[in-house]
Structures are given as structure tokens and as C-alpha cells.
Amino acid sequence: MPNPSNAPMIRARSLTKRFGERVAVSGIDFDVNPGEFFGFLGPNGAGKTTTMRMIAGVSPRTSGELEILGGDPDREGARIRAEIGVVHQQETLDQELTVRENLLVFGRFFGMDRKVIATRADELLELFQLTDRAKDQVEPLSGGMKRRLSIARALIASPTILMLDEPTTGLDPQARHLLWDALQRLKRGGTTIVLTTHYMDEAEQLCDRLVVMDQAKIVAVGSPRQLITEHASREVLELRFPGGTDSLPTTALEGIGDRYERLAERVIIGCENGEAAHARALASGLTPESWLVRRSSLEDVFLRLTGRSLDE
Numbered sequence: 001m002p003n004p005s006n007a008p009m010i011r012a013r014s015l016t017k018r019f020g021e022r023v024a025v026s027g028i029d030f031d032v033n034p035g036e037f038f039g040f041l042g043p044n045g046a047g048k049t050t051t052m053r054m055i056a057g058v059s060p061r062t063s064g065e066l067e068i069l070g071g072d073p074d075r076e077g078a079r080i081r082a083e084i085g086v087v088h089q090q091e092t093l094d095q096e097l098t099v100r101e102n103l104l105v106f107g108r109f110f111g112m113d114r115k116v117i118a119t120r121a122d123e124l125l126e127l128f129q130l131t132d133r134a135k136d137q138v139e140p141l142s143g144g145m146k147r148r149l150s151i152a153r154a155l156i157a158s159p160t161i162l163m164l165d166e167p168t169t170g171l172d173p174q175a176r177h178l179l180w181d182a183l184q185r186l187k188r189g190g191t192t193i194v195l196t197t198h199y200m201d202e203a204e205q206l207c208d209r210l211v212v213m214d215q216a217k218i219v220a221v222g223s224p225r226q227l228i229t230e231h232a233s234r235e236v237l238e239l240r241f242p243g244g245t246d247s248l249p250t251t252a253l254e255g256i257g258d259r260y261e262r263l264a265e266r267v268i269i270g271c272e273n274g275e276a277a278h279a280r281a282l283a284s285g286l287t288p289e290s291w292l293v294r295r296s297s298l299e300d301v302f303l304r305l306t307g308r309s310l311d312e
Helices: 048-055 077-082 098-109 114-127 143-154 173-188 199-207 224-231 273-281 296-306
Strands: 010-019 024-033 037-041 063-068 084-087 161-165 192-197 209-214 215-222 235-240 260-264 266-271 288-297
Touching: 010 048, 010 098, 010 260, 024 048, 024 209, 024 215, 037 048, 037 199, 048 063, 048 192, 077 209, 084 143, 098 143, 114 143, 114 173, 143 161, 173 192, 173 199, 199 235, 199 296, 209 224, 209 266, 209 296, 215 224, 215 296, 224 296, 235 273, 266 273, 273 288
Parallel strands: 037 192, 037 209, 084 161, 161 192
Antiparallel strands: 010 024, 010 063, 209 215, 235 266, 235 288, 260 266
């Protein structure tokens, strides 16, 4: 049945996926709201892609509740899959067809009218800045162009939800920003977008809300700004010691900020005021070769929650 306008596009409660004895997703809860850009962030093996596959209806859940567009994917899989556009990490474009032909052929899989497909294809080529390459073969295109074409193809039937699994992996900065711009335009047009990514700046730029996953569980949820406020200090002081940090006394590091992390040649200190923390570092006898004060970022949150824990 149709999804009520005020209901989540995706709703999961205690969602679990096991492969034999291995638990890939362990009892997670989340909602994705209409028109939202929602992200899954986490290290390799955290359960992001497995969750995406359950949402896309290609991997049945082991237990828990999962509702997509008002229906159960186990019972209404065909209807739900018809309303979801999926872009996988690996390219699946037809290399022997032209750019425009890839869109036209894919549209016919959905039983669309040929004139409607043609109009939609031209709109998408313009949105993804591929109009001047419409008659070109796919094989010689750059990685960024191929990725934009893959997303355009997933949108040919105007899906209600667009799902992107690591969409900018391997792309150069210019190609990434071109893709970000196109995705932001789609979001402003009302498309609900679900993304997995390893890139912190990508999640911070694009996502309205996101969940951070680690070891098959959700460890944090919120907007990028909320997560930074809740899980990181206001500023970060970075002190660089080219000779290494092993010889630095722990007593000299304590009390400079809220927490610190000792790396090979750097000490990263979470604090409310980086300038004041720098003054305390010098007063404690530290002699860094260089120092930097910056605002805390989503990467600081990510590392604290899933990677190297900052010493409290």
C-alpha cells in the first residue's frame, strides 16, 4: 500500500542479519524520513553495506522489523524494488552502448514509454553534466563520468528512494564535487537519498542525518553538527614533533585539554580553546616544531567512536 506522507520512508527496529555464526548487523534501529539525505558511516565490516542490501530487498533480514515505503520487503519486494534506485560500488554500465543508450535501454526494463524515456534521459544527462558526451561510448569515459552515468541510470524511472554505496570512491576532488552538486540538486527536488561513505567530508557536506556504525551496531545518530557537538570538543590543537612522541612524558600532556591522542609524530588535543591549550602546552615544557588549531570535525567524532579512542 502507499506510504503515508508523514511516515518514514524506511523504518528499522531491532534489524539483524546473520551469516551463520557471524552477526553482520546486530539489532539496529533507525528511520529515514521523506526527502532526507541519510548516511551510514563506519569502517569496513561495520555492517553498512549489509544494511543497504536489506533495504534494497536483495538480502532478507534474519530478524527484527524492516518497513520500506509502507511495506515489508519480504512480502512486497517487487513493488518496493521498483521504487528504489540502487548504485553499487562496482560499475555495471554496458560498455558497448553510448552514454545515452545506457539510459534508454535501462528505462525499457521498467516498461516506460519510449518518449518518456527519451525526455527523462535528456534531463538526467543535463543534470549530471553529460549532455556533450551523450553519443560517446562508455568505455573511454573518466571514472567520474561513469559514476555520474551510473547514478543517472538509477534515476531513469524516477525512483522514490536513491541508494548510493560508496559513490565517490576512487574519484578525484573535482569529480567528487561535481557529483555532490548533482546529488544536492536531487535532494532539493525531493528525492530521498541513502548513502554509505568512508569520506568524512562527504558525509558532513551532504547528509541531513547519519548513523555511525561499528562492529555491526549503531554507536551514534544525529546530524553532522549534532554529532560533533555531542562527541567532540569545540576545537582541536595539533602539536607536531618530527622526532617522535614516544619520549613525551604523560604528565606533560595531561591537563592541556579535555582529551588527547598520541600519534607517531603528532599529539592531537581536544579542547574548548586551542590558543589557550597551546599556551598550557608550552607552559608544561612541550616544545613542538609546529602547531595548528582547528575546529573539530566529523572525522574526530568517527575516530573517537570507531577507531583510536582518545585518552580521557
